[in-house]
Amino acid sequence: MVSENSPDRGVSCKGLTKEYGQGQSRVLALRGVELDIPPGKLNLLTGPSGCGKTTLISVIAGTLNPTAGEVFVFGINLNRLSKKKVTAFRAKNIGFVFQQFNLLPALTAQENASVPLVINGWTKATALKRAADVLRSVGLGDRLNSLPSQLSGGQQQRVAIARGLIHEPRLLVCDEPTSAVDAASGHAIMQLIRSVAILPNRVAIVVTHDQRVLPFGDRIIAMEDGHVLSVKNQEIDVARLNGKLELENA
Ligand SMILES: Nc1ncnc2c1ncn2[C@@H]1O[C@H](COP(=O)(O)OP(=O)(O)OP(=O)(O)O)[C@@H](O)[C@H]1O
Numbered sequence: 001m002v003s004e005n006s007p008d009r010g011v012s013c014k015g016l017t018k019e020y021g022q023g024q025s026r027v028l029a030l031r032g033v034e035l036d037i038p039p040g041k042l043n044l045l046t047g048p049s050g051c052g053k054t055t056l057i058s059v060i061a062g063t064l065n066p067t068a069g070e071v072f073v074f075g076i077n078l079n080r081l082s083k084k085k086v087t088a089f090r091a092k093n094i095g096f097v098f099q100q101f102n103l104l105p106a107l108t109a110q111e112n113a114s115v116p117l118v119i120n121g122w123t124k125a126t127a128l129k130r131a132a133d134v135l136r137s138v139g140l141g142d143r144l145n146s147l148p149s150q151l152s153g154g155q156q157q158r159v160a161i162a163r164g165l166i167h168e169p170r171l172l173v174c175d176e177p178t179s180a181v182d183a184a185s186g187h188a189i190m191q192l193i194r195s196v197a198i199l200p201n202r203v204a205i206v207v208t209h210d211q212r213v214l215p216f217g218d219r220i221i222a223m224e225d226g227h228v229l230s231v232k233n234q235e236i237d238v239a240r241l242n243g244k245l246e247l248e249n250a
Contacts, residue, residue: 009074010203011037011060011171016069018055029055030066031226037205042197042216045207047223053207054099056223057173060205061096062086073171091119095169099176099207101160103148109135109155110144113162120167134162137192139185153180161189165196172196172204178213190216191241215241 018030029052037043045053058064060071062078070077074093078086090096095116103112110131117127132144138158148156157180164172174193178186190206194216197204205221206213214220218236222229 009201010039011035011074011205012072013056013060014070014072016056016059016071017067018052018059018064019067029226030059030069032069033226033228035221035228035231037203037219037221039203040198040200041203041218042194043203043205043219043221044213044217045205045221045223046209047229049209051223052226053223054175057175057205057207061094061171061173062090063096091116092167093170095164095167095172097160097164097172097174097177099179101148101156103156103159103163105148108145108147109140109151109159109162112148112159113166115163116167116169131162131166134166135159138162139188154182154185157181158185158189161192165192168196170202172202174204174206176207176209178208178210183212186210186212187241194241 013033013035016030016033017028020027020029033056045057047053055064059066060073062073065079070079076089078089081089104115107115110128113135114124114127114131117130118124122130132141135141135144138161140155140158140162143151143155148159151159157177161174161177164174172193177189177193181189190213193204193206196202206217215237218233220232220234
């Protein structure tokens, strides 16, 4: 029997701590995080600068090891897997949209967006075709052949989002995905993330300071000083969000 908060169905953090540095430069970024994230919901992670949001999503996504504690992603304890297995699990199941975009400078937008599919064994031609479709869905159909250096910050951010979503990851983790885009693009990006997130076997976690993003979240997780302060569920007015998008696109 699998309960609502069972780690088999989403993400579960148990007593997570993370220390950076040593001695005088030691920083305790996570101080015993306890958190259960059920699937099928869009989770927004909020809190003041430096409270540990990026550290927490990096540990959940398996790109950073915790100092102590455990994280289960769809029932799998990432800390107990070998490095090779974590890498393979991440490539197949996790999409990560980084705050600094992390695009490869020598690759075009289309090539950058196709990377997760190529890593997962798709042929280059099929991966590029799919990348073009996803880039069109984030409004970049006319910039497929541009290098990152030829794109604005907001356009680079949209390429990073396309790359994070392209392999339809079961766990999507985004760090400030709307910080460099205007209101209409931010709205479209959140619509896209929401459409991926609310599938029944998926989890999406979005770190945000952007007040405009708050209406999109089913759950608002507030952090403070390395721990989870509160988790609030909220009703989503889907019709209102859809209507607003149509108005902004008109
Ligand atoms: N690589 C690192 N080395 C040392 N300290 C770090 C490192 N990364 C983060 N920290 C520290 O850990 C704490 C938590 O940082 P983190 O980036 O997780 O916070 P955040 O809530 O995401 O902040 P922001 O909203 O400003 O992005 C901060 O005090 C930060 O200075």
